[in-house]
Amino acid sequence: MMTAAWTYLVDRRRSLIAWAVGVIALVLVMAAFYPSIRETGADFDAYVDSLPESVRQTLGISGSSIASPEGYLMSQLYSNLYPMLLLILGISMGSWAIAGAEGDGTLEMTLAAPIKRASLAWGRLVAVAVATLAITALSTLALALISPPLDLLAGLPWWGVWSAAISMWALVLLYSAAAFAIGAATGRRTWAIAGAAALVVIGFLGQLFASLAEPLEYLRPTSPWYWFLGSSPLTSGPTLVSVGLPVGIAITIAAAGVWRFDRRDVGV
Amino acid sequence: MFATRVTSVADPRIEITGLTKDFAEVRALADVSLTVAPGEIYALLGANGAGKSTLMRCLLGYLTPTAGSAIALGGSSRDTAIRARMGYLPGDLRLPARSTVAEILSFRSRMQRKAARPAVDTSQLCQHLGIPVDRRFGTLSKGNRQKVGLVLALMASPDVLVLDEPTSGLDPLMQDSVLELVRQRRDSGAAVLLSTHILSEAAEVADRVGVLSRGRMVLQASLPSLLEQASQSVEFVLDNPLPADALADVEGLAKVEHSPQRVRVVVVGSTAEVMRRLAPFGIRRITTDAHELDEMFQQASGDAP
Numbered sequence: 001m002m003t004a005a006w007t008y009l010v011d012r013r014r015s016l017i018a019w020a021v022g023v024i025a026l027v028l029v030m031a032a033f034y035p036s037i038r039e040t041g042a043d044f045d046a047y048v049d050s051l052p053e054s055v056r057q058t059l060g061i062s063g064s065s066i067a068s069p070e071g072y073l074m075s076q077l078y079s080n081l082y083p084m085l086l087l088i089l090g091i092s093m094g095s096w097a098i099a100g101a102e103g104d105g106t107l108e109m110t111l112a113a114p115i116k117r118a119s120l121a122w123g124r125l126v127a128v129a130v131a132t133l134a135i136t137a138l139s140t141l142a143l144a145l146i147s148p149p150l151d152l153l154a155g156l157p158w159w160g161v162w163s164a165a166i167s168m169w170a171l172v173l174l175y176s177a178a179a180f181a182i183g184a185a186t187g188r189r190t191w192a193i194a195g196a197a198a199l200v201v202i203g204f205l206g207q208l209f210a211s212l213a214e215p216l217e218y219l220r221p222t223s224p225w226y227w228f229l230g231s232s233p234l235t236s237g238p239t240l241v242s243v244g245l246p247v248g249i250a251i252t253i254a255a256a257g258v259w260r261f262d263r264r265d266v267g268v
Numbered sequence: 269m270f271a272t273r274v275t276s277v278a279d280p281r282i283e284i285t286g287l288t289k290d291f292a293e294v295r296a297l298a299d300v301s302l303t304v305a306p307g308e309i310y311a312l313l314g315a316n317g318a319g320k321s322t323l324m325r326c327l328l329g330y331l332t333p334t335a336g337s338a339i340a341l342g343g344s345s346r347d348t349a350i351r352a353r354m355g356y357l358p359g360d361l362r363l364p365a366r367s368t369v370a371e372i373l374s375f376r377s378r379m380q381r382k383a384a385r386p387a388v389d390t391s392q393l394c395q396h397l398g399i400p401v402d403r404r405f406g407t408l409s410k411g412n413r414q415k416v417g418l419v420l421a422l423m424a425s426p427d428v429l430v431l432d433e434p435t436s437g438l439d440p441l442m443q444d445s446v447l448e449l450v451r452q453r454r455d456s457g458a459a460v461l462l463s464t465h466i467l468s469e470a471a472e473v474a475d476r477v478g479v480l481s482r483g484r485m486v487l488q489a490s491l492p493s494l495l496e497q498a499s500q501s502v503e504f505v506l507d508n509p510l511p512a513d514a515l516a517d518v519e520g521l522a523k524v525e526h527s528p529q530r531v532r533v534v535v536v537g538s539t540a541e542v543m544r545r546l547a548p549f550g551i552r553r554i555t556t557d558a559h560e561l562d563e564m565f566q567q568a569s570g571d572a573p
Contacts, residue, residue, distance in 0.1 A: 003382065007375045011364050105362030108330065109420065113376050114352035114383035266330045268291065 004115065004123025008097070009131060019089050020135045026085060027139045030077050034069075034152050037076075041067025052212070069152050070234050073164070079229055082139075083168050087200060090132045090176030095192035097124035098261055099183025108267050117266075121258045125180050132172050140165040156234055164233040167242040170250075171228045175200050177250035181257025187266070281306050281428050281459030282327065286336035289322055289483075296322045297483045299336065304459040304476075306427070309450065311474035312463040318480040320463035321359055324430050327461070328356055340428050352383035355426035359433045359463070361417040365406025369399060369416055373423070380424050387423040394419060397445070410437040418446060422453065429453055431462040435469060447473050471495075496537050500556060503532045504542075507550025514545055 009016070037044060044066045065071050098121055101107040110120060140161050147153040153161065175196050183192030207223035207230075210216040220226050224246055231242040280303035289297040297319045304310040312320045325331045327338040329346040341350045363372055373390055380387040394401050397415045400408070405416065414437050421429060434450065435443040450473060454460050464470055470477050470491075477494060479487040489497070499522055509528040515521060518541050523534035533542055543551070 003375065003378050007371075010371065011367055014366070105360060106364055108358050109356075109361065109363055109417070111330065112328070112351075112354075112356040112358075112420070113379040114348040114385065115379050116348055117346075263332075265332060267325070268331070 001119045001123040001126065004120045005127040005130065008124045008127035012093070012131070016131055016135070019085075020138055023082070023085050023089075023135050023139045024142045026081055027077065027143050028146055030082070031143055031146050031150055031152055033076075034072055034150050037072055038067045038151070041065060069154055069156055070160075070232075073152070073161075073234060074229070078164055078168060078233075083171060083228075086132055086136060086168070086172045087175055089135065090128060090172045091179040091193060091196045091200075093128040093131060094125070094176035094179035095183045095189045095196065097121070097128060097180050097183065098257075099187050099189040099192045102187045102267055103189050105267070111266065117262045118258050121180075121184055121261055122254075125177065125254050128176050128180065129173055132176060133169050136165050136169045136172070157237075159237065160234040163237045166238050167228050167231060167233040170243045170246040171224055174224050174246040174250045177254045177257075181253045184254075184257035185260035185264075187264070187268070280304060281341055282310075282461055283339045284323065284327065284337070285339075287323065287326060287333055287338055288335040289319075289326055289331060290334045295483055297326070300480070300483070300485045301336075302478055302485065302488065304428075304461050306457045306459055307454055308475045309454045309460040309462065309473050311470035311477045312461065312480060313465065313467065313470055313477055314463070314480035315465065317482075319483040320480055321432055322483075323480070324356075324358075324432055324461065324463065327430060328354075348383050349385075352380060352385035352424060353427045355421035355424055355429045355431075357414075357417045357421040357431045357434055359436065361413055363405045363413070363416065366404055368404050369394070369401040369408070372405060372416065373401070373419065376420055376423060385424055388425055390419050390423050393422065397442075411439065411442060414438055415442070415446075418449070422449065425456075426453070427458055429458050429460045429462075431460065433464055434462060435464070435466070443469070499534050499536045500539060501532065501534050502539055502542070503530070503555040504546055504551055505530055505553040506546065507552055510546070510549050514549070515542060518542055518545065 048066050066075055098107065101110065111117065143161055144153070147161075157163075178199050179192045179196035182195040183189055186192070203223045203225050207220050207226045210218075210220040210223070220230075227241050227245055231239050233242055282302070282304035284300060284302045287297050287300045288295070300319070300323060302310065312323065314320045322331065323338070326333050327340055327345060329344060329351075341353055343350050345351050345354055373387075373394075377387040377390075391401075397419065399412060399415050399419065405413065408416065414434075418431075418434060421431065429450070431450065435446050438446060447469065450460055450462065454473075454475075462473075474491055476488070476490045478485055487494075506529045510526065510531060512526070515524055515526075515531070515533065518535075520535050520537040521533060521542065522536055523532075525532040531546065533539075535542060
């Protein structure tokens with residue numbers, strides 16, 4: 001299994017380096033904007049205060065000023081492009097792991113080696129988890145290093161960004177595993193990407209609409225986005241809901257995908 | 269016209285019994301049976317879509333048979349211990365384009381080690397075949413890609429070798445080289461199942477051949493017996509005129525065209541008797557038509573329901 005994981009990472013080393021550079025650049029640029037936001041904080045806060053509480057919650061700035069480090073990081077980084085970029089990477093890798101390889105014909109020769117289908121599949125999912133975790137960790141390290149002169153982490157516990165990082169990674173792993181499982185079960189990469197992307201959108205919009213419409217409020221805790229954004233990861237630390245639940249579900253659906261992959265025809 | 273003859277093998281390395289495979293409404297294979305013994309090359313002939321690749325993919329465990337079984341080395345090739353003793357070259361070889369040949373071989377080598385069937389040192393083979401191991405697979409020519417596939421198939425010193433059109437895309441010199449490697453594997457005791465649509469290739473290496481047509485095995489025979497059944501068209505140019513009845517009652521003679529010093533005959537089986545009768549008239553030149561297997565193949569394929 002580890003050989004399969006390692007090979008999958010080595011095959012993608014160049015694109016993974018490019019992804020790491022891109023994500024780190026995004027984080028650094030967003031961090032660099034913080035001083036100007038902080039200086040005009042009163043204007044931003046006035047605008048944010050005019051928004052409904054539910055929208056503020058959705059944007060991750062409920063209860064804290066956007067000019068504050070927590071408000072800025074949650075609204076401008078963790079609810080925004082940062083998890084989206086990692087989701088694109090995770091879903092892309094997860095969907096390629098079996099379905100992409102099957103579609104481009106390389107799976108046939110990989111399975112010609114003495115390796116069990118399940119070992120190969122789990123190995124490749126481990127590679128997806130390691131790749132997304134490594135890029136999350138590197139970008140978080142970059143954030144932690146650039147923040148002191150910008151006062152971006154002022155007032156937050158030292159472990160705050162790491163707690164947010166692990167919760168965000170759990171969210172990414174969940175959707176990556178969904179793409180992986182759909183691809184492993186069907187052998188169709190298009191279905192894997194479309195299915196996982198649909199789940200991302202339903203989860204995000206679902207929790208948004210649920211927060212806007214009181215009768216639907218009870219649905220909000222069913223969204224993985226709520227598990228992440230609603231758990232105040234910068235100050236509360238990783239929780240069972242923000243990390244344990246998505247990781248557990250990711251493993252469960254991946255196991256279902258592997259089970260099906262082990263029993264179906266390959267390369268039809 | 270040709271009877272299907274299933275040769276039973278005492279201890280087959282490959283045993284396919286009543287294999288049937290359906291894809292939705294399409295029956296790709298229908299009740300196909302064959303065996304391949306250790307030290308034997310079995311050539312599977314058939315037009316495109318005849319079911320050759322489907323049969324091989326069932327044997328390799330990629331496809332689950334609808335009915336029947338495809339067994340290698342006494343078990344399922346999904347078993348890694350068995351798979352470690354098998355080599356496979358698919359008809360349409362795809363490998364990670366961005367990986368170097370060395371990385372691809374290294375992955376396979378690690379998997380072989382884990383399955384307690386270490387790979388042989390492939391450096392000599394790569395050198396012999398002229399494979400640039402430091403190049404990325406995606407940048408190789410079609411011929412070089414095919415060679416990499418062949419090295420992967422051979423690197424475990426396999427007891428069962430499954431090759432889907434192994435010389436496809438290779439130049440004639442390299443084709444000979446590849447067929448020699450296949451023969452060497454056979455001579456060291458491996459059972460070889462290869463598919464081809466090049467009849468001369470089958471005639472050159474195979475011990476037995478089977479013809480698939482529309483998913484059915486329509487002809488199965490050893491090569492010598494197949495050649496015995498095959499007709500040969502031979503033209504003789506003679507020094508002296510030949511009497512009209514010189515070839516009367518020669519066994520196996522299907523057709524005679526004859527002018528005083530030139531005779532064209534179509535013979536089923538041996539031409540020895542024809543030559544014996546013509547020898548007194550001075551044989552100056554003999555020209556044979558080498559497409560007799562072609563004819564049989566086409567006839568057998570055409571006879572399929």
